[in-house]
Amino acid sequence: xxxxxxxxxxxxxxxxxxxxxxxxxxxxxxxxxxxxxxxxxxxxxxxxxxxxxxxxxxxxxxxxxxxxxxxxxxxxxxxxxxxxxxxxxxxxxxxxxxxxxxxxxxxxxxxxxxxxxxxxxx
Amino acid sequence: xxxxxxxxxxxxxxxxxxxxxxxxxxxxxxxxxxxxxxxxxxxxxxxxxxxxxxxxxxxxxxxxxxxxxxxxxxxxxxxxxxxxxxxxxxxxxxxxxxxxxxxxxx
Numbered sequence: 349x350x351x352x353x354x355x356x357x358x359x360x361x362x363x364x365x366x367x368x369x370x371x372x373x374x375x376x377x378x379x380x381x382x383x384x385x386x387x388x389x390x391x392x393x394x395x396x397x398x399x400x401x402x403x404x405x406x407x408x409x410x411x412x413x414x415x416x417x418x419x420x421x422x423x424x425x426x427x428x429x430x431x432x433x434x435x436x437x438x439x440x441x442x443x444x445x446x447x448x449x450x451x452x453x454x455x456x457x458x459x460x461x462x463x464x465x466x467x468x469x470x
Numbered sequence: 471x472x473x474x475x476x477x478x479x480x481x482x483x484x485x486x487x488x489x490x491x492x493x494x495x496x497x498x499x500x501x502x503x504x505x506x507x508x509x510x511x512x513x514x515x516x517x518x519x520x521x522x523x524x525x526x527x528x529x530x531x532x533x534x535x536x537x538x539x540x541x542x543x544x545x546x547x548x549x550x551x552x553x554x555x556x557x558x559x560x561x562x563x564x565x566x567x568x569x570x571x572x573x574x575x576x
Contacts, residue, residue, distance in 0.1 A: 385514075393506070393514065393557055395566040409565050443513055454520055455561035456504045460513035 350374035350459065352427075352444050357464035364434050364468070370427040370444030370461050378422040381447040383457060384429050386440035386466075394440075397429065398447060398455075412438075434468045441465050472496055472560050476569035483574060489545040491572045493558035498538045502562035505534055505543045508571075509554045517556075518543065545574075 356368040370382070383398035397418040398407045406418050417430040427444050441463040449455035473496035483489050493503065505518040516525045518534035521541055531546045545552055553576060558569040 392571045393508075393559075393568040395559075395568070398564075398566075407564050449561065454502050455566065456516055456519040456559075457506075457514070458516045458519075458525065460515070463513055 352446065352459060352461035354442075354444055354461040354464045357442065357466050359467045359469065360434055361470055362434060362436055362468055365430070365432045366434065366466060368429040368431070368442055368444070368464060368466070370429075372425045372427070372446070375446070375459075377420075377425040381450045381455070382418075382420060382427045383445050383447050384418060384427075385443045385445055385457065385460075386438075387443070387463075388437075388440045391440075396442070398450075399427070400450070431466070434466075436468050439466060439468045471565055472499060472563055472567055474558055474560055474567050474569040476556075476558055476572050478572060479570060480573040480575070482576065483548050484576070485548055485550060487548045489548055489552075489574060491543045491545075491556055491558075491574075493536075493541040493543070493569050495539045495541075495560055495562075499560040499562035501537050502560055503534075503536065503541050504559045504561065505532075506557045506559065507552075507554045508557065514557065548574075 353371045384396040399418045415433045419428045443463045444461040445457035446459040475494045477492045501521040503521040506514040508514040522534045533544045555571045555573045
């Protein structure tokens with residue numbers, strides 16, 4: 349089955365760190381860009397970061413640049429989001445997503461994980 | 471950053487209705503425009519990419535049009551499973567940005 353299964357998340361204090369994981373199966377993970385999108389409670393969608401197939405090109409939302417790091421391990425078919433110096437405003441459901449674009453095709457998120465809640469609170 | 475503005479923010483419709491949702495970009499995004507559907511507690515689902523191409527598996531009652539700064543998502547013959555929130559997204563430039571969403575309810 350083609351799917352993305354997320355793990356990680358939880359409650360963390362402001363200034364703390366958390367690592368999200370996303371395990372891919374059923375497709376050739378190493379041939380796709382991948383990304384993270386978040387959704388604050390009751391709010392809309394916000395793109396967070398994207399990474400190239402080989403991991404050598406990363407793009408970030410300005411508000412997370414320098415605090416969050418997107419990475420991937422193609423041997424393990426896994427995507428990660430390391431979140432440091434977390435802020436209350438980072439509280440959201442985080443989704444990983446597959447992106448067939450950026451080169452021949454235009455970017456789009458055509459497969460999504462189930463989402464994981466990150467709560468930043470003291 | 472490219473701002474995406476959707477209208478209306480919510481609408482009420484009936485089964486069988488034709489529904490139109492609009493999305494305006496603060497600058498031209500060519501046809502780098504996607505539409506997603508999201509139901510409560512669920513991940514978004516890609517409906518339309520490249521402004522007018524229907525994603526595989528999406529019913530033909532969903533269609534998209536537009537280019538540059540103005541886009542529309544049309545749902546013809548609204549079905550019970552179509553009651554959801556819809557988002558547009560531009561991928562012309564980073565940061566990738568979404569519209570604020572349009573909630574379609576009964």
